[in-house]
Amino acid sequence: MEVKLLTYTPEPDRVVATAARLCYAPQDAETVWAGFTREKQEEFLGRLSAYGHFSPYEHVSFTFAVAGVSRALSHQLVRHRIASYSQRSQRYINEVSFGVVLPPTVEADPAAREEFERVIAAIREGYQRLTALGVPKEDARYLLPNACQTQLIMTMNARSLLHFMALRCCRRAQWEIRELAWRVRAEALKVAPLLFREAGPPCLVRGECPEGTMSCGRPYTKAEVEASYGLA
Numbered sequence: 001m002e003v004k005l006l007t008y009t010p011e012p013d014r015v016v017a018t019a020a021r022l023c024y025a026p027q028d029a030e031t032v033w034a035g036f037t038r039e040k041q042e043e044f045l046g047r048l049s050a051y052g053h054f055s056p057y058e059h060v061s062f063t064f065a066v067a068g069v070s071r072a073l074s075h076q077l078v079r080h081r082i083a084s085y086s087q088r089s090q091r092y093i094n095e096v097s098f099g100v101v102l103p104p105t106v107e108a109d110p111a112a113r114e115e116f117e118r119v120i121a122a123i124r125e126g127y128q129r130l131t132a133l134g135v136p137k138e139d140a141r142y143l144l145p146n147a148c149q150t151q152l153i154m155t156m157n158a159r160s161l162l163h164f165m166a167l168r169c170c171r172r173a174q175w176e177i178r179e180l181a182w183r184v185r186a187e188a189l190k191v192a193p194l195l196f197r198e199a200g201p202p203c204l205v206r207g208e209c210p211e212g213t214m215s216c217g218r219p220y221t222k223a224e225v226e227a228s229y230g231l232a
């Protein structure tokens, strides 16, 4: 899986702090912007987050290039509606040599892996035969599996990203989209450390799990996150 932050609103921490402060400031926006030192941003954004006032977070957006993920993942991803997506089309791209994402459970079991690879090879052959018969790519693709690799560009604002990370960094999310969410978090933290300092699953951020009886019972620890993702 590759996750790259392509571009983002410049100075995202400062934009959000300025937008929020403007609501209560007698000065104009430019004066508020100019007066926002890093220390003031940190203090102000901390309060904003504690109050749960997240609408100013909508002023900044982040665009990610995602590749080497499965169609199973992308189907889950696009359920997050407060976002924009552009995904490689199976109508226009010939998928005869499609790549696959191999689930770790399949990879770990030689017999399962053999069966998986046998079926994938059969699908490739079937796809090739259909297109050779003149079936358009948009119809031949009905043979393609959830494992089929895809690539996409995703843009989300910071509020939506926080929500996405809360849901998908959680251990209840499937392994593949969970890895994506942690990678997105790592990229976002590099450029907006104040906005995303409390990004992640509720067990890590708030120290409690809202999932009730569905809870995994294995809260993330900071040490684990640091070790696995190079993050505090």
Ligand SMILES: Cc1cc2nc3c(=O)[nH]c(=O)nc-3n(C[C@H](O)[C@H](O)[C@H](O)COP(=O)(O)OP(=O)(O)OC[C@H]3O[C@@H](n4cnc5c(N)ncnc54)[C@H](O)[C@@H]3O)c2cc1C
Pocket: 079, 080, 081, 082, 083, 160, 163, 167, 168, 172, 173, 174
């Ligand atoms: C662990 C896990 C398991 C899941 N299992 C399933 C499953 O089995 N089946 C399934 O179908 N989905 C499943 N989902 C997907 C889930 O139901 C959501 O579709 C997905 O997580 C997107 O969340 P969202 O709607 O909050 O996000 P977004 O679409 O980004 O919306 C963000 C927020 O905006 C508001 N909002 C957005 N649209 C509306 C609207 N139309 N009306 C009112 N408020 C709105 C809501 O407050 C929402 O939380 C699962 C998700 C997770 C994390």
